[in-house]
Amino acid sequence: MKKIGFLTLLIMVTILLTLAFSAAAASPKAPAAALAAAPASPALAAPVPPPHPRVEHAIEAMRSARDHMAHAEGEFHGHRDKAIEHLDRAIHEAEICMQEP
Numbered sequence: 253m254k255k256i257g258f259l260t261l262l263i264m265v266t267i268l269l270t271l272a273f274s275a276a277a278a279s280p281k282a283p284a285a286a287l288a289a290a291p292a293s294p295a296l297a298a299p300v301p302p303p304h305p306r307v308e309h310a311i312e313a314m315r316s317a318r319d320h321m322a323h324a325e326g327e328f329h330g331h332r333d334k335a336i337e338h339l340d341r342a343i344h345e346a347e348i349c350m351q352e353p
Contacts, residue, residue: 262335265317268310269342304350311346314339 318339321332 261317261320265314265339265342268313269346307346307349311343311350314343314346318343 318336321336321339324332326332
């Protein structure tokens with residue numbers, strides 16, 4: 253029964269990551285005319301990147317999944333620790349995505 257829960261968790265994380273990264277890749281780019289119309293003043297700070305609500309949601313879900321795995325009973329022959337490592341790397345990559353425009 254524990255294996256089914258573990259596999260379900262891994263599948264859900266995989267689906268969330270797939271959706272988050274595909275949504276980020278499919279987002280529309282800023283039109284060139286809007287960029288050309290922007291004033292070229294050196295006093296202005298760099299533009300704030302647009303929000304990424306789906307990526308934020310995916311990060312929250314991965315952090316929740318990591319917390320569930322960290323508090324799960326049993327070691328699952330080392331797979332629990334590996335899953336936590338993978339979640340940590342996935343969270344890190346998603347945080348990098350949040351910094352992209």
